[in-house]
Amino acid sequence: MSEKVLKEQIVKIISNHRTGVLSSIENNKPHSRYMTFYNEGLTLFTPTNMDTEKIDEIEKNPSVSILLGYEDKGLEDAYVEVSGKASIKDSQAIKTQFWNASFSNWFNGPDDPNYVLLQIQPEVIRLLNNHGGTSQELIL
Template identity: 30%
Template sequence: MSNKNDTKDKNGVKKLKALIDGPKVVMMATRLDKIPFSVCPMTLQQVDEQGDIWFFSSKDSSHFEDITFDNRVQIIYLDDDNQIYISIFGNATHVEDDKKTDELWSPMLNNWYNGKDDPNLVLLSLNVENAYYWDSEENKLVSFFKMIGGAISDGTSGFGNKGEINLQNY
């Protein structure tokens, strides 16, 4: 049986996992076919070994319905402390899996759900196709002075790294 992740580029998965540091609130855009598209904050729970991103959601949420209609999703990830910014695109799937729910569950989630057995609780798995990142490997103060220096000199700051992360291995 073929798995959707059998063709994932392992270097892309490794890079994505290195950039994303644990659970974090991100902005998830759905209904990318309409303007304005729908946006909501979501807590990213995990980037698994296959490069899929996991979230908890509610079956009665608007994004649950949006994903049923059109499963294309854009995630905007911001980590100001480490100056890492990522735009992630992929396809989301609703998943009901008690084992995965147990693995990812945290008591903090009781603020939004009535426990792990909440009948409206569902997992969202985002099969990442590609991402684009901006990453400053230095602290904010050094980065700030490099940006200022670049603006004063020739306009190049030597500030951080950026690039595409393609998780598809064609």
């Protein structure tokens, strides 16, 4: 598979699947939780509260892993594993861009100072179970 086709398939999966698993490092061990993801191309964003342990974890170690795409419909469900670096973004432009009315359950609007986004810059993305084929790896 060409790199262009691989990127297109990865972007399709991450664009069509909002719920995934974010794993960060806590006390030198993985700490995983479900998150909502948005993307610009291959770059992922997930909203969070500034007062959460994941913020502390990422400030100590920005390495994260994300799983997106598996729908539990069978062995051929494609999904991606993303390894990358997370950073905390609190610019008003980004907060407004990704604001969703459902966030009102946790935040007082896009201006809420506790509302931030984690930006995940991928370093390696693996496409797995793509129609039962072998895994493909995109190194960025």
